[in-house]
Amino acid sequence: MYGYPFGFFDPTFILVIAGLAISGIASAYVNSTFRKYDEVRSRNNLTGTQAAQYILQNQGITDVDVRPISGNLTDNYNSQDKTLNLSEATARSTSVAAIGVAAHECGHAVQDAKNYSPLRLRHAIVPVANFGSTIAFPIILIGVFMGWNQTLINVGIAAFSLALVFQLVTLPVEFDASRRALAILENGNMLEPDELQAARKVLSAAALTYVAAALATFLQLLRLILLFGGNRNRN
Template sequence: MFFYDSTFLLLIPAIIISMYAQQKIQSTFRKYSRVFSGGSYSGHDIARMILDKNGLENIRIEHVRGNLTDHYDPRSGVLRLSDSVYGNRSIAAYGVAAHEVGHAIQHSKRYMPLEIRNSMAPVVSFSSRVVWLIILLGFFLGIAGFIKIGVFLFLAVVIFQLVTLPVEFDASSRAIVQLESLGILYDDDIKGARKVLNAAALTYVAAALTAVSQLVRLLILSGYGRRD
């Protein structure tokens, strides 16, 4: 059965990197959640200031439950900040809040990689739900057509993960520029915010590597490129 195929070894480096990335973002965020800038601004305040500074007064900010569940919703024009960011005055909160505003700025400027990712989202949402069912049916029933369809669907997931990388790196870069321009964080504080964002970026790198490794594994298992 393909579950136990030796090609699973292809996933081991990605699994290790993913585990490290998760540990890194948790430990880095926890560390800089205890480091404060000395000001009285919260993560919400920082996000609001950056939004207004960039002419995005129409973007609402909402409080969402959870830890590191922060995100920008381009469909509704809402920036959602988590429990650990919304009312927090730490360097970590500032970095994450500014990063999510970075996505709002990308959206307002029609940043091409973000446009591509948003256009792919519905397809990828469907693909991620059905791809493994189709592939499993293909293997168990011996229907090569199902396997090929599954591989193509998974290819969309891989492309989505790869396009996500420049989107996230650019949002982090914009965040640092905005934080510096506000004149609230300096030197070590900026370095701390950058470390938080770099740790978060590693999780996206790990996700992309996992997706690519899984695609290669599926191609091998399905016999693509094999001569009859």
């Protein structure tokens, strides 16, 4: 018998459900936190775009363009084309939430300008992690249908583990960007103390989504190991 990987009951599926629940809760929390503090207008009346432009200029970064993009909380910094892309909810808003998010993306631009090692490592891992995630399941299935070829299965599991490596490398990059952002906002007197606390709550909530993603990926990897790992008797 092949057991539960091909049976009607797979107890490890609870790990998938747990991962989805954790990611869903984190996403809902960051959205609710952003909406709450998006209602709080900053006293300096700067938009997210204006705040980003000021921060970049203040940090001596002149080769990064600030651009609006569609979507909600789709903000990102692209080191390839040197663009800081702010979503509609951030670019035009004068809320403390928008300024906090814009400052966080500026934190990535500062990391790039200063050759922050974890950021460089994350850039290097991206193509490898994407490739590993793409080929992992096909390799595992090929190994299973080739008479449970454990070597192929282990290669597939190892390929998927690269996604977890990427998630783990992402954590210090994101935490550091938020740390830089809050320091810049405080030192530049861009937000009042109470507003800075609100921005910190928004960025802390956003950080939880990366922790949740790493945990969900770990649970998925654990499930693959439980289902396919080891030299178990399949006869």
